Amino acid sequence: MAxxxxxxxxxxxLEAALKVFTEKGFAAARMDDIAxxxxxxxxxxxxxFRSKDKMFDLIFSQRISEFLSGIxxxxxxxxxxxxxxxGIVDHEINTLSAHPYLPIFIFQExxxxxxxxxxxAKNVGAHPGDMLKKFSLQVNEEIKKGxxxxxxxxxxxxxxxxxxxxPFVARPIIKMMLEFDDAGFNKLMKKRKEAVTDFIxxxxxx
Amino acid sequence: MAxxxxxxxxxxxLEAALKVFTEKGFAAARMDDIAxxxxxxxxxxxxxFRSKDKMFDLIFSQRISEFLSGIxxxxxxxxxxxxxxxGIVDHEINTLSAHPYLPIFIFQExxxxxxxxxxxAKNVGAHPGDMLKKFSLQVNEEIKKGxxxxxxxxxxxxxxxxxxxxPFVARPIIKMMLEFDDAGFNKLMKKRKEAVTDFIxxxxxx
DNA sequence: CCATAGTTTAACTTAATTGTTAAATAATAT
DNA sequence: ATATTATTTAACAATTAAGTTAAACTATGG
Numbered sequence: 099m100a101x102x103x104x105x106x107x108x109x110x111x112l113e114a115a116l117k118v119f120t121e122k123g124f125a126a127a128r129m130d131d132i133a134x135x136x137x138x139x140x141x142x143x144x145x146x147f148r149s150k151d152k153m154f155d156l157i158f159s160q161r162i163s164e165f166l167s168g169i170x171x172x173x174x175x176x177x178x179x180x181x182x183x184x185g186i187v188d189h190e191i192n193t194l195s196a197h198p199y200l201p202i203f204i205f206q207e208x209x210x211x212x213x214x215x216x217x218x219a220k221n222v223g224a225h226p227g228d229m230l231k232k233f234s235l236q237v238n239e240e241i242k243k244g245x246x247x248x249x250x251x252x253x254x255x256x257x258x259x260x261x262x263x264x265p266f267v268a269r270p271i272i273k274m275m276l277e278f279d280d281a282g283f284n285k286l287m288k289k290r291k292e293a294v295t296d297f298i299x300x301x302x303x304x
Numbered sequence: 305m306a307x308x309x310x311x312x313x314x315x316x317x318l319e320a321a322l323k324v325f326t327e328k329g330f331a332a333a334r335m336d337d338i339a340x341x342x343x344x345x346x347x348x349x350x351x352x353f354r355s356k357d358k359m360f361d362l363i364f365s366q367r368i369s370e371f372l373s374g375i376x377x378x379x380x381x382x383x384x385x386x387x388x389x390x391g392i393v394d395h396e397i398n399t400l401s402a403h404p405y406l407p408i409f410i411f412q413e414x415x416x417x418x419x420x421x422x423x424x425a426k427n428v429g430a431h432p433g434d435m436l437k438k439f440s441l442q443v444n445e446e447i448k449k450g451x452x453x454x455x456x457x458x459x460x461x462x463x464x465x466x467x468x469x470x471p472f473v474a475r476p477i478i479k480m481m482l483e484f485d486d487a488g489f490n491k492l493m494k495k496r497k498e499a500v501t502d503f504i505x506x507x508x509x510x
Numbered sequence: 511c512c513a514t515a516g517t518t519t520a521a522c523t524t525a526a527t528t529g530t531t532a533a534a535t536a537a538t539a540t
Numbered sequence: 541a542t543a544t545t546a547t548t549t550a551a552c553a554a555t556t557a558a559g560t561t562a563a564a565c566t567a568t569g570g
Binding site: 121122123124125126199201202205206208209210212226227229230247249250252253254256257259260261263264265267268269270271272273274275276277286289290293294297298300301302303 | 327328329330331332405407408411412414415416418421432433435436453455456458459460462463465466467469470471473474475476477478479480481482483492495496499500503504506507508509
Binding site for chain 4: 511512513514515516517518519520521522523524525526527528529530531532533534535536537538539540
């Protein structure tokens with residue numbers, strides 16, 4: 099089993115690390131958990147990645163970059179404002195339905211280490227502040243054209259991200275309130291895509 | 305300094321525990337941190353509260369109960385739908401402006417221990433599921449009356465909570481994107497109270 | 511003033527976890 | 541076939557944190 103050109107063990111470890119880190123957070127994650135999840139032993143973990151910190155940095159920078167670039171991709175596309183909003187909502191709900199633990203993981207670790215984002219933000223190419231500027235510009239154009247009512251673009255942007263992402267943060271409470279299992283929750287989120295975009299467009303009517 | 309009728313040390317410890325637990329989460333919180341924050345030593349911590357787990361349970365159940373009962377208070381009030389929505393948004397943003405780490409703390413710990421909520425939910429009196437039913441009833445009444453357009457009450461409820469709470473979850477990213485410090489962020493949240501209620505009412509126009 | 515509850519200090523135990531290492535074994539590329 | 545890489549095993553060192561304990565000290569209510 100030597101010299102695998104397809105490095106499947108490395109992949110298995112990274113997958114396992116992603117799962118354990120996102121589900122438990124850095125502090126509560128155990129190297130043993132990751133090893134078990136990857137179906138190998140702790141020694142091999144250190145054979146591939148030297149330390150817990152190194153593994154975490156790798157996983158975290160991947161996730162934060164993907165999170166930011168996913169939004170950037172929509173914002174800097176050539177779509178109409180309406181299509182962009184739909185694009186953002188659909189993209190977030192689709193992504194998080196597959197990885198519901200991601201937002202809490204990202205925000206929990208970011209809260210404890212806010213400097214981290216500054217470094218990783220650069221990987222995305224554009225400065226994250228530019229996304230908001232670009233978005234604001236397009237919103238103000240539509241207001242001037244009269245296609246939407248007057249609205250603060252920054253508050254609008256927060257509204258869009260909030261409604262798309264928050265339910266995954268509050269997932270345990272929502273599941274309890276509605277007595278839903280995972281399947282029920284995912285169905286609700288699928289319906290939610292249209293509910294959210296509709297709610298936004300309706301609000302933006304002049 | 306014996307036989308203090310005002311148990312100021314106990315209060316100092318609980319305040320410190322709240323701060324450290326909410327900022328770092330259970331796993332990363334250190335008893336030493338709490339002791340230092342309360343300006344006492346670790347021995348005295350165990351003199352008052354036997355273990356880290358006991359302290360955490362106390363803090364956590366306080367917070368989750370307050371979170372749920374804060375919402376319940378609004379939902380079961382005698383206000384009009386519009387005033388309730390304003391009440392919820394104002395209450396959440398006011399509370400979280402003073403305790404911005406609360407939501408991530410609650411959801412992070414709840415995600416890792418979803419059974420917890422079932423027990424604490426009972427402390428609130430009403431079953432949390434009843435809140436949604438009560439809210440849905442009132443929304444459907446307004447729809448029938450024609451004062452608001454047709455809308456799924458559950459999605460509406462998620463929208464309200466999302467827009468009020470999510471910015472505090474995403475606080476580090478928002479602060480970075482806008483290059484805001486704490487004061488700037490709080491001003492933004494103050495403005496946001498009206499922005500959110502306005503956004504909702506505008507969307508609900510028939 | 512003195513018994514009592516509060517508090518500190520410091521040393522200690524215990525347990526958990528990360529990280530290391532050496533030696534043995536398995537698989538495979540050349 | 542053999543050199544090389546991958547993997548396991550198992551024991552160990554180092555570190556960190558929680559929790560305990562005893563002794564001494566402090567403040568104060570009665």
